[in-house]
Amino acid sequence: AGTAPADDDDTAAAAAADEYHAEAMDAKATLQDERKTLPVYKLKDDLLKAIDEHKVLIVVGETGSGKTTQIPQYLHEVGYTAGGRKKVACTQPRRVAAMSVAARVAEEMGVKLGHEVGYSIRFEDCTSEKTVIKYMTDGMLLREFLGEPDLGSYSVVVVDEAHERTLATDILFGLVKDIARLRPDMKLLISSATLNADKFSDFFDAAPVFRIPGRRFEVGIHYTVAPEADYIDAAVVTVLQLHVTEPPGGGDILLFLTGQEEIETVEEILRHRLRVLGGKVAELVICPIYANLPAELQAKIFEPAPAGARKVVLATNIAETSLTIDGIKYVVDPGFCKVKSYNPRTGMESLLVAPVSRASAEQRAGRSGRTGPGECFRLYTEYNFVSDLDDDAVPEIQRSNLASVVLALKALGINDLVGFDFMDPPPAESLLRALEELFALGALNSRGELTKTGRRMAEFPLDPMLSKAIVASERYGCSEEVITIAAMLSAGNAVFYRPRDKRVHADAARRAFHAGNAGDHVALLNVYNAWAESGYSPQWCRESFVQHRTMRRARDVRDQLGALLERVEIAPCSSAGGGDLDAVRKAVTAGYFRHAARLQRDGSYRAVKSRQTVFVHPSSGVAQAPPRWALYHELVLTTKEYMRQVTELKPEWLVEIAPHYYERKDVDEPEPKKTAAATTPQEQTTAGSTPTKQTPNLNSFF
Numbered sequence: 001a002g003t004a005p006a007d008d009d010d011t012a013a014a015a016a017a018d019e020y021h022a023e024a025m026d027a028k029a030t031l032q033d034e035r036k037t038l039p040v041y042k043l044k045d046d047l048l049k050a051i052d053e054h055k056v057l058i059v060v061g062e063t064g065s066g067k068t069t070q071i072p073q074y075l076h077e078v079g080y081t082a083g084g085r086k087k088v089a090c091t092q093p094r095r096v097a098a099m100s101v102a103a104r105v106a107e108e109m110g111v112k113l114g115h116e117v118g119y120s121i122r123f124e125d126c127t128s129e130k131t132v133i134k135y136m137t138d139g140m141l142l143r144e145f146l147g148e149p150d151l152g153s154y155s156v157v158v159v160d161e162a163h164e165r166t167l168a169t170d171i172l173f174g175l176v177k178d179i180a181r182l183r184p185d186m187k188l189l190i191s192s193a194t195l196n197a198d199k200f201s202d203f204f205d206a207a208p209v210f211r212i213p214g215r216r217f218e219v220g221i222h223y224t225v226a227p228e229a230d231y232i233d234a235a236v237v238t239v240l241q242l243h244v245t246e247p248p249g250g251g252d253i254l255l256f257l258t259g260q261e262e263i264e265t266v267e268e269i270l271r272h273r274l275r276v277l278g279g280k281v282a283e284l285v286i287c288p289i290y291a292n293l294p295a296e297l298q299a300k301i302f303e304p305a306p307a308g309a310r311k312v313v314l315a316t317n318i319a320e321t322s323l324t325i326d327g328i329k330y331v332v333d334p335g336f337c338k339v340k341s342y343n344p345r346t347g348m349e350s351l352l353v354a355p356v357s358r359a360s361a362e363q364r365a366g367r368s369g370r371t372g373p374g375e376c377f378r379l380y381t382e383y384n385f386v387s388d389l390d391d392d393a394v395p396e397i398q399r400s401n402l403a404s405v406v407l408a409l410k411a412l413g414i415n416d417l418v419g420f421d422f423m424d425p426p427p428a429e430s431l432l433r434a435l436e437e438l439f440a441l442g443a444l445n446s447r448g449e450l451t452k453t454g455r456r457m458a459e460f461p462l463d464p465m466l467s468k469a470i471v472a473s474e475r476y477g478c479s480e481e482v483i484t485i486a487a488m489l490s491a492g493n494a495v496f497y498r499p500r501d502k503r504v505h506a507d508a509a510r511r512a513f514h515a516g517n518a519g520d521h522v523a524l525l526n527v528y529n530a531w532a533e534s535g536y537s538p539q540w541c542r543e544s545f546v547q548h549r550t551m552r553r554a555r556d557v558r559d560q561l562g563a564l565l566e567r568v569e570i571a572p573c574s575s576a577g578g579g580d581l582d583a584v585r586k587a588v589t590a591g592y593f594r595h596a597a598r599l600q601r602d603g604s605y606r607a608v609k610s611r612q613t614v615f616v617h618p619s620s621g622v623a624q625a626p627p628r629w630a631l632y633h634e635l636v637l638t639t640k641e642y643m644r645q646v647t648e649l650k651p652e653w654l655v656e657i658a659p660h661y662y663e664r665k666d667v668d669e670p671e672p673k674k675t676a677a678a679t680t681p682q683e684q685t686t687a688g689s690t691p692t693k694q695t696p697n698l699n700s701f702f
């Protein structure tokens with residue numbers, strides 16, 4: 001290096017290239033060395049032998065032992081990919097994990113991401129003809145069954161992170177078990193971080209369990225003496241105390257939070273307090289990681305902090321087992337996570353912040369003891385840990401709305417849902433609800449069979465209500481508008497932004513999209529169309545206080561929805577071009593009629609069928625002038641039940657569009673005051689379970 005003659009540009013360039021190449025080779029050599037230090041490496045031959053001998057194998061090993069990144073590579077190396085003719089699939093419950101792990105494996109193999117190694121997540125397919133190792137979300141593999149019911153292009157399916165027991169993973173269990181029986185050439189690996197693998201083994205016909213002995217150093221556990229009133233504040237204080245009092249360069253900190261908003265709040269507080277402390281303390285590098293973090297920033301969490309600095313990773317429970325960050329010595333665990341909960345009686349699904357399970361708490365603590373002794377600070381009392389936490393989290397299938405998976409199963413020709421091979425069956429009530437919902441949407445007929453509408457709906461990787469709105473757009477002549485709205489709704493909640501110093505401008509810009517108080521759905525449509533008219537300009541986004549990143553994603557999603565429209569043979573057609581926004585709103589209503597609510601005298605709303613009291617979210621464009629009848633996209637529970645994305649509705653549409661669901665009396669005005677006043681809370685809740693008008697014969701559904 002540095003010896004190239006300065007007078008010869010070519011030679012210098014060649015030398016620089018050589019040097020670059022040498023460096024790249026060095027990096028590759030180091031990566032290869034690193035691979036060999038992973039616990040799974042020592043067992044490589046035994047593992048491959050076990051896979052060869054058994055059809056189904058349960059693989060259990062401590063997080064970070066190399067299961068996810070190494071096993072697919074081993075399988076590729078010994079020929080399971082048949083020289084490019086077959087693929088190895090590896091499922092992940094989370095999008096970020098699928099992307100991040102694929103990037104790492106591509107790097108280890110020295111190939112470009114998307115070539116031999118790729119990933120597939122909803123609305124983002126980073127694979128090619130060359131791809132032999134494919135990381136994907138469990139939901140995407142589930143969708144692949146629709147196109148290829150025997151998964152014939154895969155020689156091995158690895159269902160990874162099985163202990164997470166996500167809804168899609170649980171459904172996959174039943175499906176892959178079935179095809180593994182049918183396909184003698186296929187191997188199935190179920191990989192998990194928890195040690196009680198017996199349940200998996202039992203389910204898969206007593207499949208053998210292959211254990212990868214973990215290396216885990218001693219972890220000191222610390223509890224608070226009294227419960228913390230404000231865990232965010234307690235977390236910030238703990239992180240700063242650790243940073244200031246522990247020797248610099250002596251290890252990084254991992255703080256578990258419940259979601260993006262919380263992570264952003266903590267990031268802001270930390271930055272502020274560090275500014276106040278000024279040069280008195282060493283540098284603290286803050287690395288957030290959550291599902292919607294842009295890919296460019298995801299890689300940052302794996303970069304070591306500069307010399308003398310410390311890194312603090314602010315993560316959701318993605319860092320519990322899915323991603324392993326080297327160098328963590330301190331874990332701060334407030335003991336909460338976001339969990340989905342579902343009330344089959346009201347049909348309401350919500351995300352709630354809840355205490356973690358003991359199994360999760362143990363996993364979190366373990367993250368600090370991977371490369372040396374660690375410390376875990378639990379921001380709750382030992383008594384809490386022992387007496388209040390559940391042993392394990394409840395599988396998602398038992399606390400979810402099942403409409404989406406039931407539709408997928410029906411589309412796969414699986415009609416006997418009760419007879420489906422569930423590891424833990426969902427509550428019968430949830431199944432019934434899902435069938436009712438799909439019947440109301442016209443996806444199933446009264447015998448529980450998939451209709452043509454249902455078949456078309458199943459093609460879209462969306463919630464059935466949104467799929468229905470798209471399918472219905474054909475009838476209302478507005479497929480162009482409805483896929484735009486669907487894309488905007490799917491691209492994320494962050495469409496607008498509101499910088500602190502420009503609130504007035506931002507609010508004015510935002511109001512402009514709400515001209516005519518046409519509702520939030522139409523406003524989203526307006527935003528997209530204006531952006532498209534600007535030539536998809538980032539400059540336009542800045543001027544309009546619209547997030548360019550969200551818009552780009554919406555455009556990708558829209559392109560894919562457009563392709564799916566073609567697949568289900570719905571012609572592109574536009575009504576709003578001719579100014580008919582009612583057509584657009586009717587199509588949305590065809591999907592979301594169950595989300596109709598009526599304004600009350602006190603300014604709140606009451607859901608027409610469930611009789612639940614709900615409110616317009618302050619961010620909604622209709623918040624200033626609430627319509628008498630409204631339709632919402634979703635409910636979010638913060639301080640109250642808020643409707644997010646609200647649009648005005650004409651009550652007669654409900655009877656016109658969903659005559660099997662609404663009767664005249666549901667929407668006749670004025671609302672009979674007497675009943676309203678006389679409704680006791682008891683009645684209000686039970687009213688939620690009122691069967692649909694035309695109750696299908698549910699027995700025949702099974």
Ligand code: ADP
Nearest residue numbers: 063064065066067068069070100104302324326
């Ligand atoms: P397991 O699946 O058993 O939990 P992994 O295969 O995920 O283990 O991890 C093996 C190693 O690879 C860990 O040391 C981890 O830090 C590293 N690793 C995984 N993903 C990345 C990444 N995106 N960047 C850097 N290192 C990574």
Ligand code: MG
Nearest residue numbers: 067068321322
């Ligand atoms: Mg893993």
